[in-house]
Amino acid sequence: MEKKLNYNEIPDIEVLFELADLFKVFGDSxxxxxxxxxxxxxxxVLNIAETLNMEQSTISHQLRVLRQNKLVRVRRExxxxxxxxDDDHVKKIIEMGLDHILx
Amino acid sequence: MEKKLNYNEIPDIEVLFELADLFKVFGDSxxxxxxxxxxxxxxxVLNIAETLNMEQSTISHQLRVLRQNKLVRVRRExxxxxxxxDDDHVKKIIEMGLDHILx
DNA sequence: TGTTCATATGATTATATGTTCATATGTTAT
DNA sequence: ATAACATATGAACATATAATCATATGAACA
Numbered sequence: 463m464e465k466k467l468n469y470n471e472i473p474d475i476e477v478l479f480e481l482a483d484l485f486k487v488f489g490d491s492x493x494x495x496x497x498x499x500x501x502x503x504x505x506x507v508l509n510i511a512e513t514l515n516m517e518q519s520t521i522s523h524q525l526r527v528l529r530q531n532k533l534v535r536v537r538r539e540x541x542x543x544x545x546x547x548d549d550d551h552v553k554k555i556i557e558m559g560l561d562h563i564l565x
Numbered sequence: 566m567e568k569k570l571n572y573n574e575i576p577d578i579e580v581l582f583e584l585a586d587l588f589k590v591f592g593d594s595x596x597x598x599x600x601x602x603x604x605x606x607x608x609x610v611l612n613i614a615e616t617l618n619m620e621q622s623t624i625s626h627q628l629r630v631l632r633q634n635k636l637v638r639v640r641r642e643x644x645x646x647x648x649x650x651d652d653d654h655v656k657k658i659i660e661m662g663l664d665h666i667l668x
Numbered sequence: 669t670g671t672t673c674a675t676a677t678g679a680t681t682a683t684a685t686g687t688t689c690a691t692a693t694g695t696t697a698t
Numbered sequence: 699a700t701a702a703c704a705t706a707t708g709a710a711c712a713t714a715t716a717a718t719c720a721t722a723t724g725a726a727c728a
Contacts, residue, residue, distance in 0.1 A: 469663060472601055475594075481662050482594040489589035490716075491582045498575055507675055520717055522676055541674045541725055551665045558661055559584050560572060562654045593686075610705055623687060625706055644695050644704045 607649035
């Protein structure tokens with residue numbers, strides 16, 4: 463019996479391109495830090511920027527990427543917009559990566 | 566009781582940089598295709614190149630990246646060098662990503 | 669309506685990254 | 699030793715991407 467991946471067929475090349483795009487999103491430390499930061503509680507853009515000590519604009523640009531990839535949830539309340547992690551998938555992917563790094 | 570990540574403390578910023586680097590490796594379609602290709606059986610460099618219809622040099626460069634990140638195993642047999650996926654972690658990370666993409 | 673505050677966006681620049689071509693290294697066999 | 703083959707590597711180029719600055723959009727409230 464061979465070791466097998468859970469995917470029984472080799473994924474389509476298009477799927478693999480999509481998959482690469484997804485991992486690209488995780489492959490930037492600013493975005494990762496944002497994701498980890500909002501994983502416990504939702505936060506406003508400015509709050510995230512302050513927490514990470516980065517420009518509001520930088521955070522906003524990266525939140526856009528996260529939004530486009532459906533990795534975050536958005537909620538408006540008055541002038542503020544609150545971001546939180548979208549689902550547990552996102553968390554699991556980060557945890558998986560941590561597992562690999564930490565041996 | 567709050568939703569919590571498995572990590573109890575927010576990971577160090579350095580760890581997150583490392584983590585980003587790891588995901589960067591997964592964030593390239595050529596490398597992903599290589600990983601999927603050698604996930605079932607080990608393959609020689611030329612074999613991988615032929616399978617993916619890409620230059621030997623390209624494959625070799627990317628295998629180097631995979632090697633450096635300990636994502637592949639290497640075995641020499643005569644003139645050929647055979648590559649295979651390193652461990653199940655690698656597979657799981659790919660599967661996680663697929664899960665997210667495929668809803 | 670006009671002002672203030674929070675967020676988003678466009679353009680620009682600097683940097684990082686993937687591929688290609690040419691060539692080097694290393695192995696096997698004659 | 700030399701030829702033939704498999705793999706690795708260096709340099710150069712093209713492209714992608716993140717951060718910054720300046721500005722626009724949109725909400726709240728006087």
